[in-house]
Amino acid sequence: MPITLSDIRQAAERINPLIHRTPVLTSETLNRKSGAQLFFKCENFQRAGAFKMRGAANAVLSLSDTDRVKGVATHSSGNHGQALAKAAQSVGIPAYIVMPRTAPEVKKRAVAEYGAEIIFCEPTLQAREDTLNQVIDRTGATFVHPYNNEQVITGQATAALELIEDTVDLDVVMAPVGGGGLLSGTALSTHYLLPQAEVIAGEPVGADDAYRSLQAGRIIPSEQPDTIADGLLTSLGDKTFPIIQEYVKEIITVSDEEIVSAMRLIWERMKIIIEPSCAVPLAALLKRSDNFSGKRVGIILTGGNVDLASLPFA
């Protein structure tokens, strides 16, 4: 069943008590530097620090009463894990987060602060999936995949819904692409509400599976992805790929150097904290600025969870 505009609007209403309506910011300096008119949807100010709260909240609030009491589970040491923990905590149900032993302390702490039970595993894909399955067998919790999940995609779509509601006549809507949850949701909202606008994604060269998948017409997973944009290491799923294939006009790839440079511009000029993954669409726009000249471009800034003790600025 395709996700409809009505699904997205219902999700927006459902998650409203658990999320912030984040502001749309502009910057004269960045408009001048880019030659375009930029509208930044600041999901770095979202609860738990990233847009992931939208999808996680929608998944949690869409559970049946019997499933709800058993809680939710996922494998993610990143923003999705934190968001799912926070969403579960907000409605008073258990969350089980499978994380590799080797995850950074700061991420372990964040998930624990939101009251989730952390189950550590060896840092391999196999161990992660085995451990998750054991947790689900033991608890009856519902697995909430970080992106290959319709409730999650529908929740992420509400970011673009708000962006479009809070701006006028965007020509382009941009988001980064990792597993494609945000991008497919963004593409759907834009298709329904602003059908004449183009959806364009940015992707790190070092994790360019979405770019290659679109070229090939089938999912080509990343092998050993390597990029500073650590929120975008995952590959497209069978629920996100078809939506992206249908509604995304182009994926522009950018180097880590271009990502850090765009990230630095946003920190220095807008005085807001964003993750490297967040800077990917602006990096893509600046790389191809001729294509965006004079256009009104909405950009989803995805999150602000960085480790202040290890920043990429020299």
Next chain:
Amino acid sequence: MPITLSDIRQAAERINPLIHRTPVLTSETLNRKSGAQLFFKCENFQRAGAFKMRGAANAVLSLSDTDRVKGVATHSSGNHGQALAKAAQSVGIPAYIVMPRTAPEVKKRAVAEYGAEIIFCEPTLQAREDTLNQVIDRTGATFVHPYNNEQVITGQATAALELIEDTVDLDVVMAPVGGGGLLSGTALSTHYLLPQAEVIAGEPVGADDAYRSLQAGRIIPSEQPDTIADGLLTSLGDKTFPIIQEYVKEIITVSDEEIVSAMRLIWERMKIIIEPSCAVPLAALLKRSDNFSGKRVGIILTGGNVDLASLPFA
């Protein structure tokens, strides 16, 4: 002549085309951590990156037509120098900024980008004043002191004016204190518009001249001030001290460790970039949280100009 509410309102109208009306942000997490209700006036989003733009703009726009064409001059390698350069550029008049040869490259570049003429001097107080006087003799430019200047104080007062307009029933208004331009302006606006509220300042222990001056009842300048809050190294002036003496209830001093800890909280929880100087009032509030429990506290976040290549987070 004392600065009146009408002066402040006129300044607000005068500088309106040159400044941003900055947002007032809140944070559930910081409310929880502090036990107070905090309202942050985000001058880190101000043009040129700091509240200094208000005073500089008011000084520039208050010049007579004959003075205006000759331009403005100051000695400042910090936010006031950048703000004066930007204000002068905005109305198309010259700005002459005297800076020590030893100033960081990033600050030289910022002033130069705003089109000011930089005049370098040796890094001594004497050289700075001599050089400034030579520049003024040569150009006829008007000296705009960073804080001991009525137009500047009146301009800075507009930050608290907006904060009070955009909030309801504040019990306390807080600002940091260096030379006292912002604090005296804040105290005046609060006195006129919210007479029942208290004005409380934060000051670094390593530059506690305002604290000691209030105790002594006369200006006691800092000698060799030393603090990470490099916007607060200056000492009170004869125009700022009397206002502070009359309208500021208390100055709370904080250590550099407390400042960095408060700065880190704002970066991590609010995802916005602030300078160390900016974090001083929150550090003061957290140090004395019992005194602020349950109160509605407005805090002016003064600026966001930091060198990303040298941050105090370990």
